[in-house]
Amino acid sequence: MEIVRLGQGVDRTGRLAPEAIERTRVALGSYAAEVRSLGAERVRMCATSATRDAANAGDFRAMVVDTLGVEPEVVTGDEEARLSFTGAVRGLTAEPPYLVVDVGGGSTEFVVGTSTVEGAISVDIGCVRMTERYLHSDPPTPAEIAAATEDITATVDRALSAVPGREANTLVGLAGSVTTVAAIALGLPKYQPERTHHARISYDEVAKVTSDLLAMPTARRLEIPVMHPGRADVIGAGALVLRVIMERAAMPAVVASEHDILDGIAWSVNS
Numbered sequence: 001m002e003i004v005r006l007g008q009g010v011d012r013t014g015r016l017a018p019e020a021i022e023r024t025r026v027a028l029g030s031y032a033a034e035v036r037s038l039g040a041e042r043v044r045m046c047a048t049s050a051t052r053d054a055a056n057a058g059d060f061r062a063m064v065v066d067t068l069g070v071e072p073e074v075v076t077g078d079e080e081a082r083l084s085f086t087g088a089v090r091g092l093t094a095e096p097p098y099l100v101v102d103v104g105g106g107s108t109e110f111v112v113g114t115s116t117v118e119g120a121i122s123v124d125i126g127c128v129r130m131t132e133r134y135l136h137s138d139p140p141t142p143a144e145i146a147a148a149t150e151d152i153t154a155t156v157d158r159a160l161s162a163v164p165g166r167e168a169n170t171l172v173g174l175a176g177s178v179t180t181v182a183a184i185a186l187g188l189p190k191y192q193p194e195r196t197h198h199a200r201i202s203y204d205e206v207a208k209v210t211s212d213l214l215a216m217p218t219a220r221r222l223e224i225p226v227m228h229p230g231r232a233d234v235i236g237a238g239a240l241v242l243r244v245i246m247e248r249a250a251m252p253a254v255v256a257s258e259h260d261i262l263d264g265i266a267w268s269v270n271s
Contacts, residue, residue, distance in 0.1 A: 002027040003176075003230030006060075007050035007106040011129045016054045021063055028067045035068075044269045047072045048080050048261075049106030049126060077122025080261060081109035085117050087263030088172050092198070094255050099168035102261060103127060103177045103241050105234070110159045112168055119163035125155045127177050127238030135237055138217045145214055145240070152241055156248045171251040174260035176231055177238025182256035183226035184209050191226040197258040203246045206254065210239040 004023040010016060028045075035043055045064060051057045051074045064072040075083070084102040092098070096114040105128035111120045134140070134148035160166060173182075182196045185205040213221060214236045221232040231238075246254060 002030075003228060005105070005128065005230065006047075007053075007126070007128045009132065010050050010053050010106065011124075011132050014054065015056045016050060016060055020050075021060055024060070025063050025067050028064065032068050042269050043068070043070050044265055045070050045072045046080075046083070046261075046265050047074050049077075049104060049122075049124070049129075052077070053106065077107065077109065078120055080107070081111045081120035081122055082117050083264030083268065084109050084174055084261040085111040085113060085120070085264070086267060087259045087261055087265075088174055088257045089113070089115070090259060090263070090267070092172065092255075092257070094170040094172070094198075096170065097168045098170050098172050099163075099165040099249060099251070100172045100174065101178075101242070101245055102174040103238050104175055105129070108159075108241055108245075110163050110165055112163045112165055121159050121162045123155050123159050125152050125241055127234040127241065130237035130241065131234045138233075139215055140236065148237065148240060149244060152244045153248065156241075156244050160249060165249050168249075168251075171246065171249065171254045172257050173242060173254040174257050175238075176228065177235060178242055178254065179256050179258060180226060180228070180231060180235055181206060181209050181239050181242060182254075184213075184224060188226050191228070193258045196256050199256050200253050201256060202253045203243075203251065206239070206243050206246060210236070210243045213239050 004027050006020050006024050008017045008020040061072055085100050088100045100111040102109040104126045106126040107122050108125050109122045112118050130148050134144050179196045182199050182201050185201045218233045
């Protein structure tokens, strides 16, 4: 997996940054080589929040077609939520119904269901967006954290009024912010997805990890053994989103999942 930070600056400028498009082009080039070497016959390339918001999404589309040879599919927030749910609940043995939250870079998806989706909403509180909007200092100041928390709380409350998340029995958290928080809470000496997958992390553990991360400068976060270098500067905001969701949904714990939207996309190609 490569973190390309496609949403860099989109919240502020409304456009995909040229350097972000270039990073994505390089990553797609390696994927295209893998597609050719494996002889894949069907390829589905999905783009999410950043490309939904960007005025120059056409430049991104042209790059993808040229590099990968397929049309990028800019999925809606609802489709993103459905794909995340599909990826998360396969093989899950926790008690339904589930509230699945996918904490992304530009947006977070809230999905409620058992075997199928019963309600879904996508809201603009991703870890990159919240960092760029509020957490400008390194480490962020108490005032910056308070402003971010206020925005996240209002947005989470709006999401939970649109879907019956508080009626769920199990909170399932997806994507790198959640699994990194889980890995830190577990005290892993290195990132081990087989350990983080379906790990149950309590609210108190999430709250402690969140406070610790927000108090650290990026350089200190990079010293954490499980930290991906491309996530270190935004993990504080991602952890904060997760903590607020748990507070507002009154969830005592979160089940971390390594199965997410990528698995949902893969299964959709094979279905």
